[in-house]
Amino acid sequence: MxxxxxxxxxxxxxxxxxxxxxxxxxxxxxxxxxxxxxxxxxxxxxxxxxxxxxxxxxxxxxxxxxxxxxxxxxxxxxxxxxxxxxxxxxxxxxxxxxxxxxxxxxxxxxxxxxxxxxxxxxxxxxxxxxxxxxxxxxxxxxxxxxxEKLKKDKYYKKVEEVFKNQGKEIGKNELRYFSEKVQNNFDIIKREVDKLINYTYGREIQKNDIDKLIPNKSEDDIFDLVDFIAQKKIENAIDLMDELLFKADQHMLIIVSIENHFKRLYEVKVLMLNGKKLDQIVSYLKLHPYVCEKTMAQCNRFSIKQLQQLMKICLETERKIKSSSIDKQTEMELMLFKTFMVNK
Known part of the structure; x- marks a missing residue:
């Protein structure tokens, strides 16, 4: 190989x-x-x-x-x-x-x-x-x-080539910041570069532009985890949960992040059911259009009843970890299994 x-x-x-x-x-x-x-x-x-x-x-x-x-x-x-x-x-x-x-x-x-x-x-x-x-x-x-993923220097150089091919210059610090923040996949990178160029048309790219358009990788991980829950891919969800805990041994932070994601899905789902369109949801919840579009697509995997139950499971797990000396890893895995039992 x-x-x-x-x-x-x-x-x-x-x-x-x-x-x-x-x-x-x-x-x-x-x-x-x-x-x-x-x-x-x-x-x-x-x-x-x-x-x-x-x-x-x-x-x-x-x-x-x-x-x-x-x-x-x-x-x-x-x-x-x-x-x-x-x-x-x-x-x-x-x-x-x-x-x-x-x-x-x-x-x-x-x-x-x-x-x-x-x-x-x-x-x-x-x-x-x-x-x-x-x-x-x-x-x-x-x-x-x-x-495989390219090594750092080669990766930065290749990302820079994407900007140059689009006729746009980007500063070295901004290039590295963008490269570290975006998902390491050149199909995705090309789309994100295109969005960034359109957003900054006629001026230099700044770090705050990148922050507005590119979600944090931790947010991407939570999004992926919720997608695995929606598709009932148990092994994938457990592997990702273990990876998140390995990178940051903060059980409460991860539970709250998952819970907040379900809350956001619930808010968007309610607005969608009330006939609200993308631009209206963006304005109401102060979301970036790209993030809102992804969230709306994920909403279609869940029912309102399902999201209510999923938020309840997260809250119960949060209370247990706060109030007892149980094994946190086991409790979080149990939480995952409970989410898979929730039906539409």
């Missing part, structure tokens, strides 16, 4: 494998890694003939095999890309399991003139290649490329 930086070094040395599987959270970085391979393998001007793209969510094994078996036109090699190949995910339905089994066998005897590239995106930041049994198996016959 290698990362994008290792891949770049291999390609510079002219080392190209017969097949690759990319995985990670950042689709933009994955696409850039794929472009490195494609530009080295496919002759300029022959992309339409020797670069075949298939949608991994709908394609079949026969379509992939036929694309791989077709001899390249006016060139030594061709590239077949299967994007968003969800049959590579660890847990799939019977159809995807069948496709995975057929691909596992086919990768052992690929035609030498084809470079097959497949990729899939992780569901969340706690997923890793080592947890995926399929990747471990396929790694025996295929190069696995994990699109």
């Amino acid at each position: 290698i990362n994008i930086e290792n891949l770049e070094n291999e390609i510079k040395k002219g080392v190209i494998d017969n097949s690759y599987i990319f995985c990670g959270l950042d689709e933009q970085l994955i696409k850039e890694g794929i472009e490195l391979i494609k530009s080295k393998v496919v002759e300029p001007g022959f992309e339409d003939l020797n670069y075949i793209k298939l949608d991994g969510s709908t394609t079949t094994f026969d379509e992939i095999m036929n694309a791989c078996e077709t001899i390249p036109f006016m060139g030594e090699k061709k590239v077949v890309l299967v994007y968003r190949a969800n049959f590579l995910k660890d847990k799939t339905d019977s159809t995807d399991k069948k496709t995975y089994g057929e691909m596992s066998t086919y990768l052992k005897d690929m035609p030498s003139y084809t470079v097959l590239i497949m990729y899939y995106l992780f569901n969340d930041k706690r997923e890793t290649p080592k947890k995926n049994r399929k990747l471990i198996t396929l790694g025996k016959n295929c190069k696995i490329v994990h699109s």
